Amino acid sequence: MHKLDYASPIGVIEIVGTEQFISSVLFVEREIQFLQKIDTPALLLDCYKELDEYFSGQRLEFSVFYKLEGTAFQISVWEALKNIQYGQTASYKEIAQQIENVKAVRAVGMTNSRNRICIIVPCHRIIGANGKLTGYAGGLWRKEWLLNHELKHQYILS
Numbered sequence: 255m256h257k258l259d260y261a262s263p264i265g266v267i268e269i270v271g272t273e274q275f276i277s278s279v280l281f282v283e284r285e286i287q288f289l290q291k292i293d294t295p296a297l298l299l300d301c302y303k304e305l306d307e308y309f310s311g312q313r314l315e316f317s318v319f320y321k322l323e324g325t326a327f328q329i330s331v332w333e334a335l336k337n338i339q340y341g342q343t344a345s346y347k348e349i350a351q352q353i354e355n356v357k358a359v360r361a362v363g364m365t366n367s368r369n370r371i372c373i374i375v376p377c378h379r380i381i382g383a384n385g386k387l388t389g390y391a392g393g394l395w396r397k398e399w400l401l402n403h404e405l406k407h408q409y410i411l412s
Contacts, residue, residue: 276320311407341408
């Protein structure tokens with residue numbers, strides 16, 4: 255596995271992957287540690303570039319290839335997250351309904367918190383049924399920043 259750090263406006267994001275797929279994109283609580291090297295796979299460089307475009311307000315969707323690893327249920331939740339459009343939100347309940355498992359609201363929440371491809375698989379777009387922000391592995395302040403960032407740019411880009 256190769257690693258490359260991206261310095262976002264809200265903290266360092268560690269990109270991990272191979273020549274074939276991205277395996278994680280996660281906020282890390284540390285300084286930049288992994289810089290581009292001569293053997294950094296093009297896919298990681300593409301992911302870095304797409305994150306940069308996202309944070310500069312120039313990208314609505316991601317095209318890098320990533321691999322979701324988890325149970326069939328977890329993968330169904332993460333796939334459902336991809337249907338939430340840039341600048342939009344959905345509740346845990348709505349995702350449970352979308353995957354046709356209405357009693358799995360709590361399990362959807364737990365699965366959401368285990369998403370290893372943050373921002374690209376937009377777990378930050380999930381809110382409580384009451385419209386309030388709820389847990390985010392990267393911190394609620396980051397979730398709020400990401401949602402505000404998307405609201406700010408969604409009409410410019412669409």
